[in-house]
Amino acid sequence: xSDTRAQSITDRxxxxxxxxxxxxxxxxxxxxxxxxxxSGSAPKVLMGRRHSGHKFMPGMFxxxxxxxxxxDRAMPVSGVLTARAEEALLARVTRPSPGRxxxxxxxxxxxxxxxxxxxxxxxxLGAPENVPPGPWAAFQEHGVFPSIEELQVVARxxxxxxxxxxxxxxxxxxxRSAVAHEVGGVVGPTSELxxxxxxxxxxxxxxxxxxxxxxxxxDLEERLANGFNPELPVPFYYERRGRFVRELL
Numbered sequence: 499x500s501d502t503r504a505q506s507i508t509d510r511x512x513x514x515x516x517x518x519x520x521x522x523x524x525x526x527x528x529x530x531x532x533x534x535x536x537s538g539s540a541p542k543v544l545m546g547r548r549h550s551g552h553k554f555m556p557g558m559f560x561x562x563x564x565x566x567x568x569x570d571r572a573m574p575v576s577g578v579l580t581a582r583a584e585e586a587l588l589a590r591v592t593r594p595s596p597g598r599x600x601x602x603x604x605x606x607x608x609x610x611x612x613x614x615x616x617x618x619x620x621x622x623l624g625a626p627e628n629v630p631p632g633p634w635a636a637f638q639e640h641g642v643f644p645s646i647e648e649l650q651v652v653a654r655x656x657x658x659x660x661x662x663x664x665x666x667x668x669x670x671x672x673x674r675s676a677v678a679h680e681v682g683g684v685v686g687p688t689s690e691l692x693x694x695x696x697x698x699x700x701x702x703x704x705x706x707x708x709x710x711x712x713x714x715x716x717d718l719e720e721r722l723a724n725g726f727n728p729e730l731p732v733p734f735y736y737e738r739r740g741r742f743v744r745e746l747l
Contacts, residue, residue: 499720504744507713511735511742514709518660525656527598528665529606530563532652532718533616534726535674540698541722543715544674545705546613546691559705561714562613562691563606565665569630570604571597576623577647579603586651586732587668589747603646606670608633613691615684618676619644642678650728652721653714654747656736669714671721710735 533544545559579587579599587599607618612633623643629635637644653669685691697705699719703712717733724730731746 507716508735508742508744511709511713512737512740516658516661518658520660520662522659523661523664525664525666526565527602527605528563528565528667529602529609530561530667530669531606531610531618531649532561532669532671532714533610533618533674533677534671534718534722535696536722536726537674542696542698543702543718544614544616545695545697545702546685547693547695549688549690549692557706558708558711559695559702560708560711561669562610563667563669564609564612566601566605567608567632569632569634570601570608572630573604573608573634573644574626574628575600575604576620576643576645579646579649580728582729583649583651586654586747590734590745591666600646602668603649603670604644606649606668607644607646611636611681613684613689614694615681616677617642617644617679617681618672619678621678636681640679640681645676648672648676650726651732651747653717653732654734655710655714658737658742671718671726 535542546562547559584599588594611617617637617640619642621641625638625641626643629638649670649672651668652671656666657664685694699715702715721730734745734747736743
C-alpha cells in the first residue's frame with residue numbers, strides 16, 4: 499500500500515465523528531472472524547447486520563466477533579497457530595503469551611458460532627472432550643473439534659479513548675472450507691445479528707459499516723489480491739495524540 503493511501507485511511511479514521519463523553523476505559527481483548535468464500539469468480543465475505551436495538555453499532559453490518567471469555571482459555575483445540583499469526587498476536591502487547599494468542603483465536607471461533615451458527619473445525623477427529631459449559635458444548639454435540647491452524651491474522655484495531663466501549667480487536671480470516679457444520683435458527687429478529695449475507699467485497703463496502711470495518715475490508719481486498727498470503731504484514735490501527743496511526747505488525 500502506498501504512503502498516500504495509508505495516509506488517506508488514517509485521515510478518514512481520525513475525522514470520523516465519535517462520542518467522547520465517557521470516562522476512559524482500558525480496552526478489552528476481543529476477536530473477530532472474517533469467513534471468506536473463494537469458490538466463485540469473486541471472493542465473498544460473511545457479514546451480519548446488528549439488531550437495531552443494540553447500543554453498540556445498532557443496525558450496522560459487521561463481522562462476527564466479541565471479547566474473550568474464560569471458557570476460551572480452557573477449550574480443547576486442534577492444531578496450533580502458524581508462526582506468523584502468533585508473531586502478529588504477540589507484537590505490541592503487555593504480558594504476551596501463546597495462551598493469550600490461542601484464546602483470541604478460540605474467541606473468534608466461538609463468537610462466530612454464537613452469532614451465525616457456523617462451527618469451524620473438523621469432524622474427522624471426533625468430538626472434543628472436557629468441554630467447558632456454555633456455547634462450546636455445541637461443538638461436542640455436533641462432533642466438531644475446533645481448529646485454529648488455518649486462521650490468518652489480517653488486522654488489529656484499538657477503539658479510541660473515551661468511547662462507551664473499548665476493545666483491542668484482532669481480526670482473523672479463514673476460508674469457508676474450514677466450516678465443518680452449520681446450526682440453523684441462530685439468526686433472527688431477536689438475535690444479536692438479525693440478517694446474514696455473503697457479499698463480494700465491492701458490495702460489502704456499500705453496506706452500512708463502521709469505519710473500522712470498511713478499513714479492514716479494504717486491507718483484506720489488498721491481501722486477497724496478493725494471494726491471501728499468510729506471511730503478509732498485519733495493519734494495526736490505534737489513536738496517538740488525537741490522530742489515528744497505521745503500523746504494520
